[in-house]
Amino acid sequence: MPLQEDSQRQILRSLIQAGKPVPWRFIHDWRCYACGECCTRYLVELKPIEYAEIAHVYGYSYVTTNLGKVYLRRRPDGSCVFLYRANGRGLCGLQHMKPEACRLWPFIPCETPNFGYPELAYYKYGRRLYYVYVVPACPGLSYGEPSERLREKVIPEILDMKFRGRTRQKYSTSSLGLGYPSRYPPLTILRI
Numbered sequence: 001m002p003l004q005e006d007s008q009r010q011i012l013r014s015l016i017q018a019g020k021p022v023p024w025r026f027i028h029d030w031r032c033y034a035c036g037e038c039c040t041r042y043l044v045e046l047k048p049i050e051y052a053e054i055a056h057v058y059g060y061s062y063v064t065t066n067l068g069k070v071y072l073r074r075r076p077d078g079s080c081v082f083l084y085r086a087n088g089r090g091l092c093g094l095q096h097m098k099p100e101a102c103r104l105w106p107f108i109p110c111e112t113p114n115f116g117y118p119e120l121a122y123y124k125y126g127r128r129l130y131y132v133y134v135v136p137a138c139p140g141l142s143y144g145e146p147s148e149r150l151r152e153k154v155i156p157e158i159l160d161m162k163f164r165g166r167t168r169q170k171y172s173t174s175s176l177g178l179g180y181p182s183r184y185p186p187l188t189i190l191r192i
């Protein structure tokens with residue numbers, strides 16, 4: 001993507017300043033370094049099945065409802081109840097059943113160009129055309145010509161999770177959390 005073109009630079013600058021979704025062709029790469037910001041600043045809406053599974057395993061005190069929608073409960077400081085801190089990082093204690101909203105963040109994969117700029121957001125995957133945007137609030141983003149890793153690994157995994165039922169993450173999550181003994185409820189481990 002020719003970032004040197006002034007008009008595209010202006011588009012990118014205005015989207016970032018407004019905090020609006022940015023088409024993926026503006027993104028050079030993305031890596032989650034587990035700052036924990038997204039687990040503190042945003043409510044995580046759950047699908048009904050996610051709500052049922054988390055409530056079944058952890059109890060209803062870990063989920064909450066509001067105006068007909070269901071969410072992960074947050075602590076008084078705004079952080080998700082499953083966020084834990086270690087070595088200055090914010091790590092997810094729900095890796096083994098992480099909600100889709102968390103697995104996709106900061107990407108917004110769409111079947112139509114919901115946030116505009118279709119010529120910059122389209123992604124041809126198999127026979128289908130999708131549109132992929134990124135929330136600029138994530139500090140793990142870098143801007144410029146899309147890297148091979150972003151184009152060939154990260155975005156396909158995001159589309160697989162959104163539209164093809166994939167749940168396992170390899171490229172779309174922080175490598176810091178890998179290796180976590182996910183068969184145990186993490187909050188139980190932390191209390192030992």
Ligand code: SF4
Pocket residue numbers: 031032033034035036037038039090105106137138139140174
């Ligand atoms: S996805 Fe972004 S905001 Fe969230 S923990 Fe990773 S780097 Fe931080």
Ligand code: SF4
Pocket residue numbers: 038039040044072080081082083084091092093094095098099102
């Ligand atoms: S479930 Fe995990 S990734 Fe999602 S907000 Fe909570 S700690 Fe963060």
